[in-house]
Amino acid sequence: MTGRPVVAVLEGATPVRGLERVAEVAEIRVAQAAGLPAALDGADVLYLWDYFSGALPAAWHAAGSLRWLHVAAAGVDRLLFPGLVASDVVVTNAHGIFDQPMAEYVLGAMLHAAKGFGPLRDSQREARWAWREGRNIAGSRALVVGTGSIGRHTARLLRAVGVRVEGAGRVALEHDDDFGRVHASAELARVVPGFDWVVLVAPLTPATENMMGAEAIGAMRSSAVLINVGRGRLVDEAALIGRLRAGTLAGAVLDTFAVEPLPPENPLWSLPTVLVTPHMASNADSWLDDLAAQFERNFLLWVEGRPLPGVVDKALGYVPSGRRREGLASAREVLAGGGARHTPGDWRRPRGG
């Protein structure tokens, strides 16, 4: 115990990777859920490689020396339990890693619906040549709900192929570089009638839960399609199912659900105008390596006492896009503890408070 920082890693089913450089500096304790309290005892850093784990609250009593928690995921809704929120542990997420796969998923979802690939695939299974017209997405109007990193990347990709995009976020803006106009999410029921596509990429927070409620779902155009890559509980699922069953909404592409895995009896599975995908929109190519490389980069920044990217505002429940730099500044303060910067030899100083 020579002042080396201690990094606890919650591993889960997928073996953690890419800790070689971290191990040169830190003591690494890789644990499964049952071993988390022991791993946390005296740990400075917790790396939630198993990003869906619910093991932390039960182990929180052992996290008294924790300063920084990094989660290899974008959404932190399942992570932010009261003890963590009330603490001064800095939380960072996998900011930016999922921008490209999720934006591509959304574009693919739009084209899937526009070209009718779902019904065509169903006809194919019956060896049935069932001609149907497609739609063009160029010139159509998409509302991207969620103005964080993923939402912005999605907006830029959609605009690159000629889709007319606007945004919706916590605060309305007359002009935004990525979205043009940003509407207030609180006004969704009033705003959605103007759009062919409603794309949910928002985080789940008390403020966003059920934001696409019965009224907003009811206000969508009959020709419109809902795409949800955010969280299932953003949507009133019963209201959505009602419109889809009635045939008064063109379709939905859903990667996330109120309950996951989606229970077999859920009617969304069998609605022909719905594409159900198993929470995979964010996972493409080298995403595991990218997550590993990101933690390594962040860890080396932290060792040098430099600001971390992707600091979660624990009160808001996400990384605030417009205020990212403030988030970094506050991270620096917390990391710096009593004012001095951390150095590898200076890890054990207890965090203030």
Added chain:
Amino acid sequence: MTGRPVVAVLEGATPVRGLERVAEVAEIRVAQAAGLPAALDGADVLYLWDYFSGALPAAWHAAGSLRWLHVAAAGVDRLLFPGLVASDVVVTNAHGIFDQPMAEYVLGAMLHAAKGFGPLRDSQREARWAWREGRNIAGSRALVVGTGSIGRHTARLLRAVGVRVEGAGRVALEHDDDFGRVHASAELARVVPGFDWVVLVAPLTPATENMMGAEAIGAMRSSAVLINVGRGRLVDEAALIGRLRAGTLAGAVLDTFAVEPLPPENPLWSLPTVLVTPHMASNADSWLDDLAAQFERNFLLWVEGRPLPGVVDKALGYVPSGRRREGLASAREVLAGGGARHTPGDWRRPRGG
């Protein structure tokens, strides 16, 4: 018979539309296949609204006064029978109308394959939560085979979303604005190993038939996907089926087949890594209105003796992209007959030859 031009229209199952302005100038004779010879008798113009009809060769004996034939389709492979090719009838096609829907179809096909939407749809039908990773298309490499209007539009759309595109066409080019580099289609077997996507948008001609033969199919990467929106007979279907069945090719998205409708016994229907669509890639939104408006525009140009866009080189079998302006000039010459321009009062002059 006061010198008004006569426009014969082969209608087919879908009612022809948008001839109001043409009717102000011309005598219009709308016919089904059986009535085509009578409609052609003395006609100056034939408008093949029924673009898949094979009725023309049998009616060709009645087409002695024909000067211009417009087909509401892009591919003219089924149209160019020897009598038409040998004649000096100018042939124009629906140049440009299908650029956007086909480019979007190709992009949608790539994302469909990259995100695994086909297998996911199959799992959905069984209410099965079968997680799988996707792939990103950004940074992947696509070879667009066919450098006409549709191929160029496709290349531009793919480049807009970060795909690295090159082209293949009749003539190799070191630099091309849309494709960067254009390879010679004759070299496909040598070229395709460098690409993740091989996208066929070429016309069917004696030179392109079977261009993706057994050797070129065999040369594709095991991780690659073939997309065919050109013509089925560009591809050695048996070789393609062989690689797909063996699992040595990642997949195929096929909108066109050697025999259409695709016969129920064809194994392509049931291969899980194949998406079969019923020759609909070109058909989206207002395509019928767009086709109608295009013929009206062309007709009014023709009345004024001005060059027509989309003139097919009947020897090559398509509208040559690089030589479009020459095509137009030659159309002007033909249309001008003995050198004078046509005027509405000057329709009946027999064409030279």
